[in-house]
Amino acid sequence: MEPGEHYRGQRHALSELFAGLDADQLRATVPGCPRWQVRDLLGHLVGLTVSVRTGDMADAGSPAWTQRQVDARRDRSVPDLLQEWGTEAPAFEAGLAGLGFLGWVVVYDVTLHGDDAREALGLPLGSSETHQLVLDGIVARARTRADGLGTLTLHAGSRSWELGAGEPTASLTVPDEGELSRVVAARRSDDAVRGHAWTGDPEPWIDVLPLFRAGR
Secondary structure (H helix, E strand, O other), rough: OHHHHHHHHHHHHHHHHHHHHHHHHHHOEEOOOOOOOOOHHHHHHHHHHHHHOOOOOOOOOOHHHHHHHHHHOOOOOHHHHHHHHHHHHHHHHHHHHHHHHHHHHHHHHHHHHHHOOOOOOHOOOOOHHHHHHHHHHHHHHHHOOOOOOOOEEEEEEEOOEEEEEOOOOEEEEEEEEEHHHHOOOOOOHHHHHHHOOOEEHHHHHOOOOOOOOOOO
């Protein structure tokens, strides 16, 4: 599947989710993005498509960039935002394959933020083919920071991954792939990561795992 197909599947699922939320659910604080409420996630996702189309990319990915998208849509209704997303998305999705790795970063973004919303609402995390692809992708990115630390083995459900090279130094076991995605995507505190099941010393790996933490 091309990135646009993965993105489209996540967009359709999230559009259905957001369309069914009440006012209290939309105001719920998002643990993975504590500056935002659930409705702000939608503002960002919609705004990102417009930012790409209009070339507003000078500070792409920065907190200021994403906050502009949220602020510009703060007073609009969810149906209005979903209509905008549906209007902008077809051309956006068609262009993702031409953006190289950035196209996949956008898939990571919509998938991880979808789970941010589900977690804030107390719903099960996603388990689609796209979620598996995103987890594999963000673990692969974490590998680039593991030089010189030996090997860390990650276990989640029935799957496992290795970071680093050389002598095994530690292993981390989490209940499922959704939780591992939360760990690697910096949605868990260092203490929460330490609280999972480790063999060996977790400390050298605490700064390796959270891919999207500021400064990493």
